[in-house]
Amino acid sequence: MEFKPSKSRSISIVKGQLANERFHVNNEPIPTVLEKPIKSLGRWYSAELKDSKQVEQLRQDTIRGLKQINSTALPGKLKLWCFQFGLLPRLMWPMSMYEVTLSHANRLERLVNAQVRKWLGLPRCLSNIGLYGNGALSLPISSLVEEYKCAKTRLEMTLTESRDPFVRGAAPTLVTGRKWKPSAAVADAKTALRHRDIVGHVQHGRGGLGLEATTPTWQKATPTERRHMVVEEVRHQEEAARCAKAISQAQQGRWMKWEGVERRKISWNELWSMEANRPSFIIRATYDVLPSPTNLHLWYGEDPACLQCAAPATLKHILVGCKTSLTQGRYTWRHNQVLKCLAAELENKRVSINAMPLNAQSTFPQKTTFVREGEKRRTKPSPSEAGPLSTARDWEMRVDLSQRLTFPPEIAITNLRPDLGPHSCRQVFIIELTVPWEDAIDEAFERKRLRYANLAAEAEGRGWNARVWPVEVGCRGFVARSTTRLLKEVGIRGQAQRKAIKELATAVRSSHWLWLKRRDAAWAAG
Incomplete structure (x- = not known):
């Protein structure tokens, strides 16, 4: 190995102070760190031996x-x-x-x-x-x-x-x-x-034993x-x-x-x-840091009143609580935009289910297989065959959008108008969509569940298997777990479910339009 003084550095410290001493190799001086700082392994070294300059x-x-x-x-x-x-x-x-x-x-x-x-x-x-x-x-x-x-x-x-x-x-x-x-x-x-x-591995939700035991x-x-x-x-x-x-x-x-x-x-x-x-x-x-009148009042002392109804205009009031906006149909328009996305996803699933051949074994519940802790499930049922929709091939669906929905009289006679009503031979889903403030999602779920409980009881009295499914999508685009459970129940899972959730987040686009039009007295849908 040949020693090259030009590629080396020297430093002399005497009693804690730098000394002006030089070293020579074959009468060739070695440069000091004070004269030429050196970089080694990605780090610069200077005479101060501190990193203040580098910082x-x-x-x-x-x-x-x-x-x-x-x-x-x-x-x-x-x-x-x-x-x-x-x-x-x-x-x-x-x-x-x-x-x-x-x-x-x-x-x-x-x-x-x-x-x-x-x-x-x-x-x-x-x-x-x-x-x-x-x-x-x-x-x-x-x-x-x-x-x-x-x-x-x-x-x-x-x-x-x-x-x-x-x-x-x-x-x-x-x-x-x-x-x-x-x-x-x-x-x-x-x-x-x-x-x-x-x-040990603690399970979250309703997952089985060993479902989350993936990390060592x-x-x-x-x-x-x-x-x-x-x-x-x-x-x-x-x-x-x-x-x-x-x-x-x-x-x-x-x-x-x-x-x-x-x-x-x-x-x-x-x-x-x-x-x-x-x-x-x-x-x-x-x-909640948008320049709503209430926030502007806190920041700059401006008038916090709503331009539509003179109530304190918080963000919650503008997006879900203004009575004038409700009368003008602004919230109904946003609700229908989300309902179109949900209806499109369920309609695609209904068409695919009806087009499949009826399997005699699909009417019976699948056999439960146990999996050891830490192992993955080997056989996985097809998403199209999972859920109650796979039990029939004659599903029909009515949506409360362009025309006033009339609940099928053969199921029950009522004046209620659920948003979606998929039904087949002796089976019916009563689906009601709500676009509430995110803090009130649980309240909306219980309110709609109790509202349609009597309708489901009357349908069951006539021999129908009725299920009430209140679903919620927050006005700021956050989907409730009740909505994901519905998608999973009807067989929309995996990548299709994630895509459906992104589509249902259209509520935030509609709310954005409502926010932009908050000062307009007249309402025009975007």
Whole structure:
């Protein structure tokens, strides 16, 4: 091996002070670190032996990168994509290698948040939970602080649990400030994972035993899997901290009290297909930070009265509570838009069921097969053959849309008008759709169930097998679990179910139109 002084660096420290001493090899001087800083393994070393300059350079790179993205003529959602997949990965490496404290990471995230809100058209009062949380509404962007903690956690485990004993013994202490320590975070995550092994796999919902036993246990996991499990546990703790903070927020944390609502996750493909101002409306409506008259009264002291009925115009009042809008048919128009989507999905399923040959075995319930814990079910029934619709091939359906729905008199004589009424030989579904405020979804379900209970009892008295299915789709596009249960019951599952749920989220598009027309005295459907 040939020693090249020009590619080497030297440093002399005498009694804690830098000394102007030079070293020579074959009468050729070795440059000092003070003269020429050196980069080794992705990290710059200078005479100060501190990372203060690199941290400041990281801040300047962040500001420069945000300015470059912001100066382009791209739309806001494409600028957001450039940050997520262009700038953020470039910031992660120096944040992992240098002694960047959590306070510095928080300052960088504040710079990022200002631009993210600007690109999405969001106000400054919107909490970071609305941007990075995985609550009722999840956006496809990552928190810089969360990625910073995950990167430091991953580096801590890589050094302290290395297979090389020399690396393990010489593992440095990662400097991240006094607020958060990677070693403490790793210890807490390991404790939580060991406790999870003791508790075992806890089932959620009505799933069978072993349905969620897909992740390996801590004791049986490989080193790579353990590192991944610890990082995911750190992410879980960050999300738990966001939820704890959201509970204390009286207005923006109202989504924590939503029961029976499916969470909504906006993907990049869905974001591309939206109009320019649609993502802004969805996010601001979810956390109630739209410029409604009530919010404007709190922010600027303006008149909080509704222009239609002179009542206090909160967002709830504008979307579901204005009597004038109800009289003009605005809410009915939105209800019919959602009903068209639901009716189209059920009609497609009805046609496909009626076109299938009647199987004599389909009228009997399928045999129950038990699966061992941790194993997957081998045989899976076809979605088209599952559910009560597979018991007949003469299904008919009436929808209360263009014409006034008349309930079949051979089933029951009533003045009630359910939205949908699929029926066949001695079987009938009484489906009633509601587009309520998300906080009142459970109340709407019970109200509609009790309303049609007597109708179902009368039909059963005539020998019909009647089932009442109240379904709800929130006015802000959040689908209730009762709706997903209906889709699953009729055999719409998997990818078809996810597609149907996205179609039913058309309620938010209709609500957006109602919001844009909130000041118009006359009503014209969009």
